[in-house]
Every structure is written in structure tokens, then in C-alpha cells.
Amino acid sequence: MTDMNNHVVVIGAGHNGLVCAAYLARAGRQVTVLEAAEQPGGAAITREFAPGFKVSAAAHLLYMLDENVRKELSLDTAGLSFSQQDMKTTALAEDGNHLVMSKDAVQGANISSEDQAAMKEYRRLMGRFARLLHRMNNRIPPRVGSGNRDDTIGLAKTALAIRMLGRKDMREFLRMAGINMYDILQEYFDNPLLKGALSMEGVLGAKLGPRSNNSVFCALHRMSGMQGTALPAGGMGTVSDALASAAQKLGVKIRTSAAVTKVLLQGDRVGGVELQDGERITAGTVVSSADPKTTFLNLVGAKNLEAGFVRKIHNYRSFGNAAKLHLALQGPPEFKALNQSQLGDRLLIAPDMDYVERAFNHVKYGEHSAQPVLEITIPSLYDDSLAPAGQHVLSAVVQYAPYQLKSDWHNGKPVFTGQVIDTLAKYAPGIRDQILHCELLTPVDIEKEFRISGGHWHHGELALDQFMMLRPVPRAAQYASPLNGLFMCGAGSHPGGGVMGSAGRNAARAILALESSEGQQP
Ligand SMILES: Cc1cc2nc3c(=O)[nH]c(=O)nc-3n(C[C@H](O)[C@H](O)[C@H](O)COP(=O)(O)OP(=O)(O)OC[C@H]3O[C@@H](n4cnc5c(N)ncnc54)[C@H](O)[C@@H]3O)c2cc1C
Structure with a gap:
């Protein structure tokens, strides 16, 4: 039977929700995680995007995972392993004079x-x-x-x-x-x-x-992750699967295809949540790993919050600018003057700072960049679970692609996709002929697939006015909220986004500390 006071509902099984759930269960709480998607992981998943081709669908490189989380939740024994670690970065040059960077060293002809x-x-x-x-x-x-x-x-x-x-x-x-x-x-x-x-x-x-x-x-x-760049074996979903398995071992119940539509209130306290199918689940504590706008405006509802607080949440800057490109390729792509081992590096297309600034300029006017900047990986070079034999997957973060596109993404997406491939083709001339399947996720697609309002990498801009005790906004910082019993644990909280787990771990510690101090009050 569920003891309501001891029962915690975590909204969302993104990696931070899973981390928070695991720590709360370890402290003796009865925890249920409710995830709207069919699989746990949020923006840290591996999924098939073309028959036989799998990709890390949003986050694709691991460089921030909190060492405390990795050790304390024994992620290595829960299935976390890597196909590549301490990756080098190669900055691509159109003339083939590339630069290779590793730690504090840089090498190249020029x-x-x-x-x-x-x-x-x-x-x-x-x-x-x-x-x-x-x-x-x-x-x-x-x-x-x-x-x-x-x-x-x-x-x-x-x-x-x-x-x-x-x-x-x-x-x-x-x-x-x-x-x-x-x-x-x-x-x-x-x-x-x-x-x-x-x-x-x-x-x-x-x-x-x-x-x-x-x-x-x-x-x-x-x-600040203080780690080298790595590719989890099997894609980023392996990190989330290891977290889910560690959480389940600690007694956490994870329910997928369970979208929360409402946080239920009893006076100024939370009393549980309601799911899309009308099911109600009671809990004395609700922790949301959904982004701040989704949590407060959709699930709690503006009418249940003070006007000043609602205004701050409305003004929280959370429109994404990064798109994600996935290509299924019939063979390894050939980049000009790049050898086989360099092909497996983290590859960048950002030929100079003015190019990057010009690419960004478009965003100010609601346009996508005509010559975007790209962060590219070809994970299948190290991991044959991702593509059929001899074939490959290219995964790239592409900037700049504003959430609020003037021409709207229905019209803009085919044009932008063409421009991204044109940009790639300057460095890998034959790539167009190798493409078996192409998927581009705009921030609007990211919002829809991962349920991140605005489709933002960090669930909201990382800036000094949206940082630490100001993240996401005052009165919802410190993982708390204006409502008793409602807490936050996702990338919209300190220290922000990236697959790190720190927000989930800090949130669990904050919740447990608050409850123990309340327990000590006369
Ligand atoms: C294009 C892109 C590329 C990126 N690349 C990298 C990278 O290479 N490396 C890196 O470290 N980071 C990267 N990131 C950032 C990283 O993916 C995120 O910051 C991180 O995954 C956020 O984790 P989270 O657990 O806080 O939230 P999320 O992963 O967003 O999880 C929140 C979960 O809540 C669920 N949810 C939301 N609403 C509800 C509801 N009503 N009911 C039930 N469930 C709900 C969602 O389905 C989701 O599963 C990238 C992000 C993007 C968008």
C-alpha cells in the first residue's frame, strides 16, 4: 500500500529525473517516476531513425556526467560503458588544412x-x-x-x-x-x-x-564537467538505461507512456498528480524534471500561482536555437584530407569567428543560418550496434535554427536541411550521394519529441541572470517552488543542461534536507 506522506512522484524519466528518484529511494522514500514517452531518458536516448540505423537522438557526446552520480549509483556495473573516450576535436578547413586539438595541445599545418x-x-x-x-x-x-x-x-x-x-x-x-x-x-x-x-x-x-x-x-x-569527451557504447540511451536500472534496483517504480497533465493541489500543498487517462496518483511530494514553463504554466496552472511569479516564468528565456541532423550513410563519409582515425574525432565546422557570428546574426531576425556551424560525430565508426555492416550514422548539432522561425518550420525545414547538407558537402564533397536517409530535428521537433517547451538544450538559456540562485527564477531556485511539496530537478534548475545528473542529485539532497529540518521543528 502507498503511504502518501512517504510517496514521491517524479514527473519525467529524463536522466535528471532518474538520478533524483534513485537518491530519494536510497534515502528510504517510496518513489514512482512517470514518463510520458515510451522509453526513459528524455533528451538522452538512443533510437532508430531509419531501418537498421540508430542514433543518440538529442545529446550525442558525454563530457559532463557527474562523477559522484557515476560512483554513488554504480553506473558502471549498471551497464554504462564507452565505445570511445578522450576524443580529439578536429576543426575542419575547406582546403584540408585541418587543426587537431586534444586537451591543451593543438596541431596542424598552419x-x-x-x-x-x-x-x-x-x-x-x-x-x-x-x-x-x-x-x-x-x-x-x-x-x-x-x-x-x-x-x-x-x-x-x-x-x-x-x-x-x-x-x-x-x-x-x-x-x-x-x-x-x-x-x-x-x-x-x-x-x-x-x-x-x-x-x-x-x-x-x-x-x-x-x-x-x-x-x-x-x-x-x-x-565544468572536467572530463574528456566520450561516446557511450550503444549511444546516449546507455547512460539513461544504466540510471533506470540503478534506480529500479533501489526500488524506484518507472512507468512509461504515463503523461502527467496536472499537479493536484490540496490548499497550498501538492497532493499528487493526474495522468492523461484521468488516473490520479496521490503523493506528499512531487518533483518535476519537466522544464519550468511546462511545470508551472501547464501542469500547475497560472491560476494557482502568484501573478508576479507567473510573469517571471513567462519571461524566462527558453527558445532553442540548436537543430539536430541524423544521416544514414551507405559508407563512411570522405572528408577532404581526413584520415580514418581523424574521421572518428569530434568534427567542427566553424572556420573562423566571423563565420560563427554571421551564422548567429540570422537568429536575431527570426531566420535560420544560411551557412550553419556544425558539431559532427560518426559514432558507428566505433560502435557496430548503430548501423548495418559497412554503413554509417552521422550525427550533428547544427546552429543556428531559431525556435520562432519567421517563415515557420513547415516551410523552412526543407530549405534549411538543404543548406546544412550543402555546408557539409564543402568538406565532404561526395556525401550527398551516400545519404540513404536524412532526419533533421528543429527546436519545434525537439519540443514535440522530448516535451521541452521551446526545444532548448538547457531547458532555458544559461546566462548570469538565469544561473545559480536565479535559476530558473527566484522562488523556484534551490529546487523548490512556491507550492509546498513541489520541487524541480531538471536542466531548468542549477547548474543547467548537459547530461550531468547534478541537478537531479542536488534536488534530492535539497528535498531530504528540507524534510529533515521540518521534522525537527517543534
Ligand atoms: C539538440 C541537442 C543536442 C544536445 N547535445 C548534447 C550533448 O552532446 N551533450 C550533452 O551533455 N548535452 C547535450 N544536450 C543537452 C541535454 O540533452 C539536456 O540538457 C539533458 O538531456 C536534459 O536532461 P533532463 O533530465 O534535465 O531533462 P529531459 O531530458 O528533457 O527530461 C525531461 C523528461 O520529462 C518528460 N516529461 C515532460 N513533461 C512530462 C509530463 N507532463 N509527464 C510525464 N513526463 C514528462 C519528458 O518526456 C522527458 O523524458 C543537447 C540537447 C539538445 C536539444
Whole structure:
């Protein structure tokens, strides 16, 4: 029988929902995860997109998974394994003079010894700042001005961590946080291709160009996983399957094809949820891994929330700009002057920073980029479970593709798809003839398939005004909400998106800490 007070419902079996559920079950809570899709994983799944061809349907590279989650939930014994780790990045040049980057090294025909030395210093400094964010990723953001002892300690720890950088690096940190990738990369490097490739780190998944504020912050967030880039064996779904299996071992019940339509209220407390078919499930605690707009505007309903809070959720910036391209290929693609081992690298099309900025410019006017930037992987080179023998899968994140396209995506999608293939063909001239099947997911498709309002990579822009104790908005930060018993645990909460699991883990800790402090009250 279900003990309502001990019963927790988690909305959504994305990787963060699964992580949160597992930690709550480990602490003795009775947990049910309700997932609208037919399989768990959210934006971290593997699925077939053409007969015999499988792909990581949104997230395709793993570089942020929280080591605590991996160890504490024993993901390696639950099935997590890799087909490739510590991948190199190759920045593609149309003339075949590519650059290969690994950790703090860069090599290529046109790279100077000055740029090679500058790369070491750039990576050292950015690595130091990313480590700072890495520590913050695993903390429940403190509340400013609450007068609470834990919040005061949390704020002091954050300030101390910045101070511990030392005077010189601290000044540099504050300076860099205030400018943009373009200016920083101009200071460090000469080679245009290197600058183009590095600038992509600051704009992937975001509504930003290299000259935009917050681009440095986004690059640091991406690096804050402090890990090499990896391909999970069997695609990104393997990460979610391992999490689902770890959660189930801890007693979590996962129900798929179970879309929640309403969070049920009893006064100012949650009382459970209602499903699409009318079934009601009672629970004393409801945790949502759905994005903030879906959670508060659709599932709770604006009429049940204060007008000021609803306005903030409406204004939360969450329109996506990244599309995803999947190609089923009849053989390995041939990129100009790229050998077989380089073909398996993370490949970038971002020839220089002005190219990336120009590609971004279109977004400001509701247009898709005519010459997009691409992050490409060919996972089937290492993993024959993804394609029939001798055939291959190409997976690419494509920017820029605004959610709110002026010409609407019904008309825009075929045009954009053609432009993406044209861009690819400049580097891999024969690719068009190798395509057996092509799938392009626009942010509107991503919204529909993964139920992410706006189709945004991070469930909402990652920016200093939507970060830490401001993420997604005040009063819904710290994984809480204005309603007693309703919590948040997805990418819309601190520290944001990427397959990391930190939001799910932090949320479980915040819920358990709050309940134990309530239990101690007279
Ligand atoms: C195109 C693209 C490429 C990306 N590439 C990468 C990458 O290479 N590497 C990386 O680390 N990250 C990448 N990301 C980001 C990453 O995929 C996400 O940030 C992350 O998966 C979010 O996880 P989550 O668990 O917080 O939310 P989600 O994965 O969105 O999970 C939320 C779950 O809630 C479910 N749900 C929503 N509403 C309801 C409801 N009413 N009832 C029941 N269930 C519901 C959804 O179906 C979903 O399963 C990419 C994202 C996109 C869009």
C-alpha cells in the first residue's frame, strides 16, 4: 500500500529525473517516476531513425556526467560503458588544412608555435575557472539575504572559492566573465580556424554568438564537467538505461507512456498528480524534471500561482536555437584530407569567428543560418550496434535554427536541411550521394519529441541572470517552488543542461534536507 506522506512522484524519466528518484529511494522514500514517452531518458536516448540505423537522438557526446552520480549509483556495473573516450576535436578547413586539438595541445599545418604556447595558457586558465564552476555544480545554490545559517555559509564558500584563485587569476576571472569569447580569443590567438573552433564552445546550445555576453560563461559551463569527451557504447540511451536500472534496483517504480497533465493541489500543498487517462496518483511530494514553463504554466496552472511569479516564468528565456541532423550513410563519409582515425574525432565546422557570428546574426531576425556551424560525430565508426555492416550514422548539432522561425518550420525545414547538407558537402564533397536517409530535428521537433517547451538544450538559456540562485527564477531556485511539496530537478534548475545528473542529485539532497529540518521543528 502507498503511504502518501512517504510517496514521491517524479514527473519525467529524463536522466535528471532518474538520478533524483534513485537518491530519494536510497534515502528510504517510496518513489514512482512517470514518463510520458515510451522509453526513459528524455533528451538522452538512443533510437532508430531509419531501418537498421540508430542514433543518440538529442545529446550525442558525454563530457559532463557527474562523477559522484557515476560512483554513488554504480553506473558502471549498471551497464554504462564507452565505445570511445578522450576524443580529439578536429576543426575542419575547406582546403584540408585541418587543426587537431586534444586537451591543451593543438596541431596542424598552419599553426604557429606562439598559438601552441597560447593554447596551453588558455586551457590552464579556463580550466581553473571551470573547476570553480565544477565545485558550484554540486552545491545547492544559497539564498541571498535569507538570514539562514546554511545560506550564509554557502555564499561565503562561493566568495572564498573566487578569492582562492589568487589576486591575478581572480581579476582575470571577473574580467573574462564580463566580456565575450570573441575578445578573449582575439587576445590569445592568431589562427582564425583555431579561434572559430574554440568560439563554438561558448555558443553551442545557446542563443549567443562569439561576441555575445555570457558566451565565456557558457564555455566554462561546458568545461565544468572536467572530463574528456566520450561516446557511450550503444549511444546516449546507455547512460539513461544504466540510471533506470540503478534506480529500479533501489526500488524506484518507472512507468512509461504515463503523461502527467496536472499537479493536484490540496490548499497550498501538492497532493499528487493526474495522468492523461484521468488516473490520479496521490503523493506528499512531487518533483518535476519537466522544464519550468511546462511545470508551472501547464501542469500547475497560472491560476494557482502568484501573478508576479507567473510573469517571471513567462519571461524566462527558453527558445532553442540548436537543430539536430541524423544521416544514414551507405559508407563512411570522405572528408577532404581526413584520415580514418581523424574521421572518428569530434568534427567542427566553424572556420573562423566571423563565420560563427554571421551564422548567429540570422537568429536575431527570426531566420535560420544560411551557412550553419556544425558539431559532427560518426559514432558507428566505433560502435557496430548503430548501423548495418559497412554503413554509417552521422550525427550533428547544427546552429543556428531559431525556435520562432519567421517563415515557420513547415516551410523552412526543407530549405534549411538543404543548406546544412550543402555546408557539409564543402568538406565532404561526395556525401550527398551516400545519404540513404536524412532526419533533421528543429527546436519545434525537439519540443514535440522530448516535451521541452521551446526545444532548448538547457531547458532555458544559461546566462548570469538565469544561473545559480536565479535559476530558473527566484522562488523556484534551490529546487523548490512556491507550492509546498513541489520541487524541480531538471536542466531548468542549477547548474543547467548537459547530461550531468547534478541537478537531479542536488534536488534530492535539497528535498531530504528540507524534510529533515521540518521534522525537527517543534
Ligand atoms: C539538440 C541537442 C543536442 C544536445 N547535445 C548534447 C550533448 O552532446 N551533450 C550533452 O551533455 N548535452 C547535450 N544536450 C543537452 C541535454 O540533452 C539536456 O540538457 C539533458 O538531456 C536534459 O536532461 P533532463 O533530465 O534535465 O531533462 P529531459 O531530458 O528533457 O527530461 C525531461 C523528461 O520529462 C518528460 N516529461 C515532460 N513533461 C512530462 C509530463 N507532463 N509527464 C510525464 N513526463 C514528462 C519528458 O518526456 C522527458 O523524458 C543537447 C540537447 C539538445 C536539444
